[in-house]
Amino acid sequence: MTKNVTIIVNGVDRRASVEPRLLLVHFLRENAGLTGTHVGCETSLCGACTVLLDGQAVKSCTVLAVQADGRKITTVEGLATGDQLHPIQEGFWEEHGLQCGFCTPGMIMCSHDLLERHPNPSDSDIREGINGNLCRCTGYQHIVAAVKNAARKMSTPVAARAGAR
């Protein structure tokens, strides 16, 4: 038994006939052919698979593809505009917010959700805000700096940022 779904992934309609048990993360990786959303635990405990579902961060290893039918998903691949990185991506790059990079897409998507809710977060807001995402490499300090860096950039109009570069 399969079900037809249409999921709008990074602005593109992705249609497939899927098993009802298919996890969203596997839909993104296998059906949509994207590699940025990682599987780190399959139990929603590590956050490596975090994506935005209609703008809100979810762990895509505990969402079924059929639950996302007709809805909009943003993955890490959908953040940059051409060569222009998203400020959160820039923040992670500039502050060395990643080492092995495996948790990074999930961290970035989780931070996206956090900064939507708290455009000007304190250190402890950030540490609490990303506590559903595990990183084994960085000790989190540079991730906190990366999110703050992004918050600064995002509170500055794009034109001013472009001028500053």
Place this chain on the structure above:
Amino acid sequence: MATPAKSPVPRKKMNDKAGNGAWVGKRMKRKEDPRMIRGISHYTDDLKLAGMVHCAFARSPHAHAEIQAIRTDAAKALPRVIAVYTSADTTSLGPVPCAIQMPDLKIPRHPVLAEGRVRYVGEPVAVVVAEDFYTARDAAELVEVDYEPLPVVTDLEKALSKDSPLVHEQFKSNQAFTHQLKNGDVEAAFKKADRIVKQRMMNQRLAPIAMEPRAVVAEYLPGENRLTVWSSTQIPHLLKTQISLLVGLPETAVRVIAPEVGGGFGSKLNVYGEEGVVPWLAMKTGRPVKWNEGRRENFMATIHGRDALNDVELALKKDGTILGLRARVLADMGAYHQLLTPLIPQLTALMHAGCYKIPAIQIDIVGVFTNKMSTDAYRGAGRPEATFNVERIMELGAREMGMDPAEFRRKNFPLPKEFPYTTVTGLTYDSAKYQESLAKALKLSGYDSLRRRQKDGWKKGKYYGIGVSTYVEICAIGPSAATPAGGWESGTVRIEPTGKVTVLTGASPHGQGEETTFAQLVADQLGVDPQDVNVVHGDTLAVPYGIGTFGSRATAVGGTAIYMATQKLRTKLTTLAAHLLGSKPADISIGRGQLTAKGGKKIPFGELVLAAYTARNIPPGFEPALEATHFFEPSNFTFPFGCHVCSVEVDIETGEIKIEKYVAVDDCGNVINPLLVAGQIQGGIAQGLGQALWEEVIYNEDGQLVTGTLMDYAVPKAHFFPDFTLEHTVTPSPVNPMGVKGVGEAGTIASTPCIVNAVCDALSPLGVRHIEMPLKPERVWNAIQAARAVPAIAAAADVPPKKAAVRRRA
């Protein structure tokens, strides 16, 4: 074992030539990041090959059992299942290798799939190949196995008792090996000691938890006789050799690629049975095969770290001088040896001198088989265990002598002028200024005012503690004489005809950022931009044989190989430039983008490179093209060091610990990229604090893994930590021309005893002497209750530590 620390080549200042030195020492953003932050890099599980199928393993639910029958019919009958195999099919395959040789080491046969008996929970029993991943896992569940459970042993001491169940009956005991390291007159030291300080300490079992679980993809092309294996590994070349032995193909037919690797921490410094089975399946089925490990499998069947029971004794003179140290270590091997399992406790033995002058040391180690997953290298690999023993017993020594723990340490440091310093354990420490890092850390932490606040706090029922840990670690592993598989590293540098530079390194970075640091180092030596330097690693067909990334060796050994290769190229460049400019090689300087002769004649870098390739006008005997390879054999290890200080507050009603301040002063020699060094130290501290406070792999008495998910095993989260304050001192190593030491494990080694010292310090007036890790609130609370139950000690609740210690002894 270690030869005197002397570089084989003259040391040069790194930023030596005019126009050079632009990149080394800079906080350069990483070259590897753009692909990772866009989510377009490729880890093993991201690979898709035409016709690829998937496999899944059926694993033992028992810690020890006889396999009476395996029925695979139901699994085979599932649609889209291609094949199911058990050990009956894999007799030609394996065994899983152990690289360690010791006189009395017992090495049990370690089959890739269990043969007749299972010895730990998670041991693979059968493997299923199916068209898709979901079906493979479904079918693995359908493999039926009849088990006859056998008695289980998980406790180290019980395993050595006469009536213990045996993990391997043929050895007639669970003793895997014994190892003694003894030097100096230990008996005399303890005989003449004014005081002997003793403590038993359990260094608990940990799970490495790289965020990317293991994964393997294999493809076999019979026409070409070419087996290609992509694996999430730290050691692609060693793995290539071992896979050829596992599957029985000539090594020339095997290519291993380590694509993007999502962390290792030692867990991928190994050769696993799955890395033999998956290639074998590809050969057997004629289809590319993928296996990706689930997190639950990762907990059960990827190596664990630590797990050693330590009885440590320190012999002291009245004035606080150390006379000797003795330790008995029971080290849990698990059920089988993985690649380096029996080696890890030997590193522990070696590092028991710490950064102190200890004239007599005796370490006795017993390796023990139990019904658990194998232990092996986990970040620090033997050194954190040694440092924990040393730094805890130093702390207790200071307390018992009534001395300040910082002062007690300083008193026993070798002086800077005593380096290279040879320890009684036989190591030659290359260079250090322990006094300087200690002084800096004390100042930065405000140590004196922390002590004052502590005293005031005790009067008010507030329990502040200060922990100090001064450490030395053994890095840049290492001279080949001291390593099981060669301790050198390879580096090739090729200036392409267009002037771009390709670097091939035998190191295998998996998060450390050597695509950036090696580019920085090459850019300075050749006068090019690091963006024009492409560092290639992890592909055995592209890169000359190498050893890999572990033991904080990539930069100090692999980086030096590249540095040496650049020196060969500098000679070629100046020779050719001199020829073309009518000058002498010694009079040519390499600057940014051009070479200049004394007197001012110049040739652009690109033009010179092209001349080396067109080779129409080259001096006699000059080899065309611009490529150089160096295999660097280090003369010694390097010994980074430092001092960490932290302050905590303990809530004695709940046992909760608040980390208030954490200061780390580390010395890893010369620094190529300070941003990346900070990242290594911060991550290391977090992992070390993870062991001290939260992490613990627990098997129950039946050998069931109780902490088998991330819900049960507490990998630290962001809000567990404050910001760490980092500083450093710079003491270049004389062992390599760049003066670098390595920094991958420092944080993990120093931080664990630092915070345990702080917590025990906070609770010292209550009579708490030691708490076993992890210092979970429940344990801390119980330790407080137990100490309070002793009346003499309860009365000491508000006296300073010196008196409390005296009363406790009374």
